Amino acid sequence: MNILVTGGAGFIGGHLAESFVTDGHQVTVLDNLEPFYDVGIKRHTIETTRTAANDTDGTYQFVEGDVRDADLVTQLVTEADIVYHQAAQAGVRTSVEDPSKPNSINVNGTMNVLEAARDTDLERVVLASSSSVYGVPESLPYVEDQRKQPTSPYGVSKLAAEEYARVFHDVYGLPTVSLRYFTVYGPRMRPNMAISNFVSRCINGEPPVIYGDGTQTRDFTQVGDVVRVNHQLMTDDAADGEALNVGSTDNISIDDLARVIRNEIDPSLEIVYDEARAGDAEHTHADVSKANRLLGYDPSTSIREGVRSFIEWYEANRDWYEPLVRRS
Template identity: 60%
Template sequence: MNVLVTGGAGFIGSHISEGLLESGHSVVALDILDPYYDVGIKDRNVERCQEAAPERYEFVEGSITDEALVRELVSSRDVEFVYHQAAQAGVRTSVENPKKPHEINTTGLLNLLQAAADHGVTRFVNASSSSVYGEVEYLPYDEDHQNVPQSPYGVTKLAAEHYCRVWTDVYDLPTVSLRYFTVYGPRMRPNMAITNFTSRCLNGEPPVIYGDGQQTRDFTYIDDIVGANLSLLETSAGDGEVMNVGSTGTITIEELAEYIIDETGADVDLEYAAAKEADARHTHADVSKATELIDYEPSTSIRDGVSQFVEWYDRNRTWYEPLVRNS
């Protein structure tokens, strides 16, 4: 199958691309290589995919906001399936510059949806986010929970879900939106808590916690995210739907930092700083809908996943750490 992966040089997009290549599919990865964080990490992601299957992998540098490029790629590569992972990420970034995520996460999405519908793409999988929920009415979040996003980023992700549903209902394009809950793992973005805590601990520096540390997160290991995405190649269930893709439980940020201190053996104490604007207090996914529709079963606990990440970080420290520290 010919698959277009947008954001293909990014953390999640590159892992999905690897999974597709391992399964024998052909991948066109589209990415603008935005220096939101060190592009060297994205270059490594592309290199891994090129080395895995050079005859079935193509990288194209460009933006989903370029409508002509999007149409050309979908038609000329005879794309049958789209994994849309490209986005301007970052809750705090969106607060500082709301126009950029709107253009990329909304207008860029529309370019892709229209091209996919016009070309008769088999399925369009949209990466959404737990940020669509916003204010907590109850936990864990199920898909019927109210959506009151607290950042421009969350608003764009919610709008994208509705656009996907409309393209299914009105334009007969099969779409699914997967709501990710704080994804982590090897080659992850450097501006995430797990990466930051690990880097600081391995360098003998204390982890810095923003707020009181009692915020809880539903961290989801990258292998579980890839599994959920690839399962959509095998079933038609879920068209027009949104589904939570979360983990096996939650952990407080303070507990996370303490666990990473233990895993790295760092002789440091925790430090605290003022809470960041627009950060959610708690997240926790009810994944029963994804379990019912696509047999999703998260398999990696936060402690097992963090242990694997710390071990990976230590093995890849010579190239990864300088890029993390410079971001």
């Protein structure tokens, strides 16, 4: 299949591109190498994916460009059989500082992809959405059709994008699916996230720093589980027109997460608390039964297993990853 992965030099898009290439597909990545975090991580992802292509029947083409460039997006979408749209200004806190940017990338960029896909016979457009669309919980765990009240400009932008995807399905018959990711982690993850940050600090003998009192809870989702459900969508139309929670079944407080990581690396370290950050949700927790019913989604990696394997990966890749994490 010809697969376009926007944002494919990033964390999740990179894992998607690598796994598609490994399976022998023709993969094109569109990414502008946005310096939201150290681009060295993205360059490493590109090289890893290119290398994976050398060992398989798959091919890999990297296009440095912007999803806000409608002509370029149209050209690449026209050549594809399926689009995995991951490109976005991620990050709740950044969006609080500069709300226009996530709007222009996440909303207008998504519109470019949908408009380009509208008159094609694409298999599907799969959109990376986010648990941030829920914001203030009406109830927990989040179920897909409950009230949405995002607490950040980022959450609003992701909600607008997935609503456009639904409308393009309902009005134009374009097969679209939005996957609401819940705090994804794993190798090459963004440096400015709790797991990479805690691991890096503990490995360097520094206490993990928690923003707030640590009672916030999250569903941390291992990237392998995310990749599996995306693969399913290559051929499965059961979720077309829908938005689905893609979380884990292992809800954990940030305090417990810091303790799990600290205890794995150095139990003698203290845990430090700092001021809570604006825009962060208090609790996120996914009911994944809709994704399970429609696509057989069954997240299998427990947080303890996932953290242990991330620490092992970090140690094996410390020479190149750590300096980039520490600079961010």
